Structure formats: structure tokens, C-alpha cells
Amino acid sequence: MFARLRIGITAKLFAAILSTCMLVLITMHWGVRLSFEHGFIDYIKRGNEQRITMLSDALADQYEQHGSWTFLRNNNRLVFNILRSLDQNPESSNQLPPHGWRTQFWVIDQNYRVMIGPRGPVPPEGTRRAITTSDNKVVGWVVGSPSERLTRVADINFDQQQNRTSWMIVGLTMLLAALVTWLMSRGLLAPVKRLVEGTHHLAAGDFTSRVESTSRDELGRLAQDFNRLASTLEKNESMRRAFMADISHELRTPLAILRGELEAIQDGVRKLTPESIISLQGEVATLTKLVDDVHQLSLSDEGALAYRKRDTDLVPLLEMVAANFRHRYEQQGLRLNLSLPEAAPQFGDPDRLGQLFTNLMENSLRYTDAGGSLSIYVESGPGGNLLHFEDSAPGVNEDQLKQIFERFYRAEGSRNRASGGSGLGLAICQNIVAAHDGTLSAAHSSAGGLKITVSLPNKPH
Incomplete structure (x- = not known):
């Protein structure tokens, strides 16, 4: 016991x-x-x-x-x-x-x-x-x-009286000290008890738990940090659930198409022709692209992507990526305009930066209406480089602008996979820019579309 x-x-x-x-x-x-x-x-x-x-x-x-x-x-x-x-x-x-x-x-x-x-x-x-x-x-x-x-003879009584009085004072002071100590210990440990209860709720999976912060001392700052931690865990849990729901949705559609076409061929409703094989291959390619994007995103989230940074120039890198896209832009009836300086020195990984530019140009290609354009211009300075990717209509509203970098988000009204892709390109771009200590932002374009700005600081190494 x-x-x-x-x-x-x-x-x-x-x-x-x-x-x-x-x-x-x-x-x-x-x-x-x-x-x-x-x-x-x-x-x-x-x-x-x-x-x-x-x-x-x-x-x-x-x-x-x-x-x-x-x-x-x-x-x-x-x-x-x-x-x-x-x-x-x-x-x-x-x-x-x-x-x-x-x-x-x-x-x-x-x-x-x-x-x-x-x-x-x-x-x-x-x-x-x-x-x-x-x-x-x-x-x-x-x-x-x-x-x-x-003290032994003449005034022994006085000495004893003083001794008794002194012990009485000690006893009364101890009682007062016990009362004050009890109240003080309860008051000091009240924030700790709230933190303990909040921690129990977090351990049980209740990420909505918060603790009241009533002081500005170390315990008050600890309570604020606890609330920030709980908020982060709640946000991550919400993102995880949304991510799993989006993954299942993205995988369900091509799998359902594949299953339906294969069952139709098996039942004899549809013959196995070169056209049906091409259709099946298209859905397999969609699944492959989705899986590759998810894999790339998971690697960039964990920081597992290999970055081999060195001194490079962004101008020839952009020109090379634009040359690869120019024919596809012409087929969609789009113009690709470049306004580049003579040089834009940057310390970074040219392969990952090329992947960044590819995803941004691919995003504009999918979302820009025929007859429009994508303008790319670079501002280079001693502190770094600013890259602007500005396309034409259609644009996005304010709510869509806030969610543009979220995973599996596509600004179009219908979730048409043929035009919208997997919705992971901009999320991967954000991780690549963050790995270079830069920032990625979105705004409304003066041409009626979307303007993506990449800020890459050129830190000494």
C-alpha cells in the first residue's frame, strides 16, 4: 500500500x-x-x-x-x-x-x-x-x-520565560510559514498542472488541447510554446488526413478507368485494339506521374533530395528549360517571352533549379488559355536573384491564391486531370526554393493570370 x-x-x-x-x-x-x-x-x-x-x-x-x-x-x-x-x-x-x-x-x-x-x-x-x-x-x-x-540562580525564572516565549514565537511562525508555503506552492504549480493535463490530452491524440498562459515568466513562455506545438500538431494532423484523402482520390480515378476498360475487354464489350491499349497506357502514365510526384514530394519534405550546390548561372539554365518547352507552348497557341540579363550568378544545385523552372513552366502551360503568354524576367543583384513567372488569363481569386502551394490543389473549378496534373508541382517547387534559403510567393498578374516570384539569396560559401 x-x-x-x-x-x-x-x-x-x-x-x-x-x-x-x-x-x-x-x-x-x-x-x-x-x-x-x-x-x-x-x-x-x-x-x-x-x-x-x-x-x-x-x-x-x-x-x-x-x-x-x-x-x-x-x-x-x-x-x-x-x-x-x-x-x-x-x-x-x-x-x-x-x-x-x-x-x-x-x-x-x-x-x-x-x-x-x-x-x-x-x-x-x-x-x-x-x-x-x-x-x-x-x-x-x-x-x-x-x-x-x-542564569543558574538569580534569574533562572526569567531565562525560562524568555525560552518559552521564544519557542512560542517559533511555533506560531512555523504555522504561518506552513500556510504561506501551501498557498505559494499551489499557486506556483498551477501552470505546471495545466501543462501536465494538456500533455496528457496531446498524448491521447487530442491536438485541440490548449493551456491558459497567464504569466510572462518561464512557465508562461512554456505554455505559449506548448500551445504553438499543439497548433502545429493539429495542423499537421489535418494536413495528413487531407493528404491521404487526396492521394486516395487521385489514385481511385485512374484505377477505376483501368478496371472498367479491362472488364469491358474481358466481357467482350470492347475489343483489344491499338486504340484501347493507348488509352490504358495513358492511365498507367497518369498513375506513374502521380506516384513519381508523391515520391519527389516526400523526398523534398524529408530533405532527402540530393543537393549538389555550386556556382552556376541562372540565365543559360532558364534558356535551356525554355527551349524544351517552346514547341509545346506553340502547339497550345501560347507565347513564351524571356527577358534575361547577361548573367545571373547563383550558388545552388543546377539540377534542382532546373526542376524548379520546369515545374513552373509546366504549371503555366496547363492553366493558361490559348492565345495567352508566359513572361519570364529576372532581376539580378549582389544579394541574390528575383525571378518572375507571369502568365495571362485565367487568373485566380484571393481564396485560391492562398491555397496555391497546397498539395493536390488545383485552381480550376473541375478537377480535370488531363489539364490539372497531380497538383504537387508547386509544393515541390516550394521545398526546392526553401532548400536554397529562398522564398516562393504568388500574386495576381498584370496580364490577368498568375505571377509566381522566386527569391533566391546568393549567400557566400
């Missing part, structure tokens, strides 16, 4: 802070006690020594006036008057200890006989001060009881 008992972080933090407070309080208590028993007692001891010194000096003056101790024997009133005069003297009273802390004393003559003092033997370990006349003759002594007896 006890082995299964788990102590939460709130209890651990409470125990740690409370233990620290208790240790500090007990240490302070003993520190005060030691200060009282040593520091204050030393102060009283010095004060009593000063009192005995002043009394011995006063008695020395009286002895010189009378010439003997006859005036003092059993004359306690005289000593009392001397002590009272010392207490009333402003200069000396500040140096004397309080009345409750004054030790007993004895006045003895040169023959060690007690003249003034309580009954009982004179303590040999007491403070002793000689009564000396002006001619340095010792005529007696003033002996005070040891100040250490202060």
Missing part, C-alpha cells in the same frame, strides 16, 4: 520550502539564545565590574577621610547611599547594568574579614577589586559574585 503511494510535486515543493523555513527559524532561535546567554551576559559582567570599580574608589575615599574601617562595619546604609548616588549620577548610570541583573557583592578589609555583604562564604571565583588609597596601600577588597550565576 505504501509502495503505491505517490507524492505529488505540490507536496514535495511544500515540504522543501517548509523544511527550509523550519531550519531557518530553529537556527535563528538558537542564535538568539546564544546571543542572550553570551553577549548579554558579557555586557552585564562588564557592567558589574564597572560597578564594583566605582564602589571601591568611593570606599577608598571614605577610608582616607576616616583613617580606618570603623565607620563601615555593619553600616549597610552607608553602602546603600553610595550605590544610590552612583545610580543617580548621569555619567555613571549609563555604564551600570539594570537592577535586576546586578550581582551580589562583599566588602572585606585587609585582614579578609567581611564588613558588608550577604551571609555565606565569599566566592573565591568572584570578581575582585582592591580598595587602594592614594599612597597605593591596599586596605580591602570589593568582591562580586560570578555573573555566570545569573
Whole structure:
């Protein structure tokens, strides 16, 4: 049973802070006690020594006036008057200890006989001060009881009272510290508990989970990072589901066509002719192109595409790709216009950049109406190159413009595979540009179509 008992972080933090407070309080208590028993007692001891010194000096003056101790024997009133005069003297009273802390004393003559003092033997370990006349003759002594007896005998009750009061203060302070520590630990760990609950929801697959961020400290920033992580996971999950749905849709149509034609040939409805074989080969080619595009996209997403970057020139690269497309553009009734500088140096992979230009020209070829055109112009500078691919109508609306780089998205109203392709070309282009630390953006073309801008920084290597 006890082995299964788990102590939460709130209890651990409470125990740690409370233990620290208790240790500090007990240490302070003993520190005060030691200060009282040593520091204050030393102060009283010095004060009593000063009192005995002043009394011995006063008695020395009286002895010189009378010439003997006859005036003092059993004359306690005289000593009392001397002590009272010392207490009333402003200069000396500040140096004397309080009345409750004054030790007993004895006045003895040169023959060690007690003249003034309580009954009982004179303590040999007491403070002793000689009564000396002006001619340095010792005529007696003033002996005070040891100040250490202060806490053992004279004021033991006061010491015990102080000790009890000190422990009561420690106990009340501990209760207050326990209450404050409990409230503080709960308040400090409330954001942590919210993060723990949110993490449990994420682990269970609930990517809509969010935690409230109410502070600007490290826990607040952690909560914000958690929310961003949850948002990213939610977006990735949505993209994964959409991707799988699009893949299944793209594969289902050519497979259904292939199955229908093969069943028709098998049932004798359609004869196996060269035309039917060409039709079947067309659907196989569509499937092959789709699978190749998906493979290329997965490689570019993982960064697994091989990039062999080197110093290259974009101008001959664009001219070569445009030459390969020029005949197909003419067949579709489209014009291909190039406006290129003499050179556009770029540090990059010429094969992947050629794939980028091919996909962009293929996209314009599929979507531009007959009689239109594609204009390509390049702005080259020391910091990099800007490439603009601007075609003519038809264009896209604002909603389509925002989704133009999403996978399997085609801006046409009908999902006609013959003209629209797989819808993965621009997604692959975006990954290639990102691999070159560039950006790919889309805008409306002044010719009524779509304008794709490729920004490639030419970073030193």
C-alpha cells in the first residue's frame, strides 16, 4: 500500500520550502539564545565590574577621610547611599547594568574579614577589586559574585520565560510559514498542472488541447510554446488526413478507368485494339506521374533530395528549360517571352533549379488559355536573384491564391486531370526554393493570370 503511494510535486515543493523555513527559524532561535546567554551576559559582567570599580574608589575615599574601617562595619546604609548616588549620577548610570541583573557583592578589609555583604562564604571565583588609597596601600577588597550565576540562580525564572516565549514565537511562525508555503506552492504549480493535463490530452491524440498562459515568466513562455506545438500538431494532423484523402482520390480515378476498360475487354464489350491499349497506357502514365510526384514530394519534405550546390548561372539554365518547352507552348497557341540579363550568378544545385523552372513552366502551360503568354524576367543583384513567372488569363481569386502551394490543389473549378496534373508541382517547387534559403510567393498578374516570384539569396560559401 505504501509502495503505491505517490507524492505529488505540490507536496514535495511544500515540504522543501517548509523544511527550509523550519531550519531557518530553529537556527535563528538558537542564535538568539546564544546571543542572550553570551553577549548579554558579557555586557552585564562588564557592567558589574564597572560597578564594583566605582564602589571601591568611593570606599577608598571614605577610608582616607576616616583613617580606618570603623565607620563601615555593619553600616549597610552607608553602602546603600553610595550605590544610590552612583545610580543617580548621569555619567555613571549609563555604564551600570539594570537592577535586576546586578550581582551580589562583599566588602572585606585587609585582614579578609567581611564588613558588608550577604551571609555565606565569599566566592573565591568572584570578581575582585582592591580598595587602594592614594599612597597605593591596599586596605580591602570589593568582591562580586560570578555573573555566570545569573542564569543558574538569580534569574533562572526569567531565562525560562524568555525560552518559552521564544519557542512560542517559533511555533506560531512555523504555522504561518506552513500556510504561506501551501498557498505559494499551489499557486506556483498551477501552470505546471495545466501543462501536465494538456500533455496528457496531446498524448491521447487530442491536438485541440490548449493551456491558459497567464504569466510572462518561464512557465508562461512554456505554455505559449506548448500551445504553438499543439497548433502545429493539429495542423499537421489535418494536413495528413487531407493528404491521404487526396492521394486516395487521385489514385481511385485512374484505377477505376483501368478496371472498367479491362472488364469491358474481358466481357467482350470492347475489343483489344491499338486504340484501347493507348488509352490504358495513358492511365498507367497518369498513375506513374502521380506516384513519381508523391515520391519527389516526400523526398523534398524529408530533405532527402540530393543537393549538389555550386556556382552556376541562372540565365543559360532558364534558356535551356525554355527551349524544351517552346514547341509545346506553340502547339497550345501560347507565347513564351524571356527577358534575361547577361548573367545571373547563383550558388545552388543546377539540377534542382532546373526542376524548379520546369515545374513552373509546366504549371503555366496547363492553366493558361490559348492565345495567352508566359513572361519570364529576372532581376539580378549582389544579394541574390528575383525571378518572375507571369502568365495571362485565367487568373485566380484571393481564396485560391492562398491555397496555391497546397498539395493536390488545383485552381480550376473541375478537377480535370488531363489539364490539372497531380497538383504537387508547386509544393515541390516550394521545398526546392526553401532548400536554397529562398522564398516562393504568388500574386495576381498584370496580364490577368498568375505571377509566381522566386527569391533566391546568393549567400557566400
